[in-house]
Amino acid sequence: MITPGEYLDLLDARLPGLVVGAHVYGSRVLDDVVAGSDLDIVIELSSAASLPSVDGADVAVVLAGSLEKPVSDVTPLAGEITPVLWQQLRTVGHTVRGARPTCPGTAADVEAYCRANLVDYWQRLFDKVRTMPELPPEDILWIGLGPARLWHTIRTGEIVSKSRAGELAAARWPDLPLPDLVAVRRGGDVPLTSSHLKAAVELFDRILADVTT
Template identity: 80%
Template sequence: MVTPGEYLSFLDARLPGLVAGAHVYGSRVLDDVVADSDLDIVIELSSPAEVPAFEGADVAVVPAGSLEKPVFDVTPLAGEITPVLWQQLRTVGQTVRGARPTCPGTAAEVEAYCRSNLVDYWKLDFDRLRSVLPTLDPEAAFPRDSLLWVGLGPARLWHTIRTGEIVGKSRAGELAAARWPDLPILDLVASRRGAEVPLKVSHAAASLDLFDRILADVTT
């Protein structure tokens, strides 16, 4: 598992003197690290440069000083930036180089982003899943990584819309399972945490059902 120090050493060797700031977010600061967790990190560069890829690191790159501006006023040099990222950085993010950022933003911006993402991104994926599920055997195995992505991702948005809090995938799954205990969401949480849980097409169908319930819950 990549550490911030390892990644910064890699960058400093290739971009000497350019890395002005580095800020960790995601599973490392949300108490949700599992065996295959990436290092989620925002890098500030003092001058524009191409940041080389590094396996195990999910990187957003911005010009130095960008994290003192509203997210909509910043054009990233690489990666994606969102109101949810800005909120993480100003609340629970871990600064490992440079000054702790202010990342100005509002709860309304975070909620609006989450609502839009549910429809503009996730609904497209689930509409495709809805079209193929009837052709699949419910007892057949389903790809683990894909299932954990679609099964737990929307639950994070649902919780943030309802409460304003940002949580990791595992906690989001626990909260969704508590709200809808008839769905086998805890199987997904257990698998994410390393348990040997057979994940099937029936779990994908339950994830679709969960998404439909989430969409109904946040639009009523």
């Protein structure tokens, strides 16, 4: 599991003097690092350049100064940027190089993005998942916990980890076996079966109903 320092050392060796900002977000700042967790990081460059691909690093690249603008005004050099990312950076993100960014945005921006993502990405995905009798455990975790994060953010404005989102959804809908998903994400030895896949589908339907009523 690569550390921010190791990653920056690699970039500095390949692109000396170009990396002027580095900001960590995701599982490393949301207290949810598990086996296989990537390093989620935003890199600011003083001029456009291509970064080397590094296993275990999920990177968004922007020009210096971009993080002082609304996300809608920024075109990344690489990776994806969203209002949710901007909110993480301005609230819980950890700056390891450069100045802490302001990442201007509003709660309405974040909510609108989450609602659109539920429909444009997740609902289309679940339309396909409904026809599948089984999925690998890692895919069940992905579809079981991902929408729960959006659900919580839409309701409260808070951005939480996948594990925490699973806990919150389990408290809201205790009849579903969601604690099993959280346990497996955290390394527990719980077999995930077709019943968990069905529960993930049911959870998505309940989330969609909950945020559209």
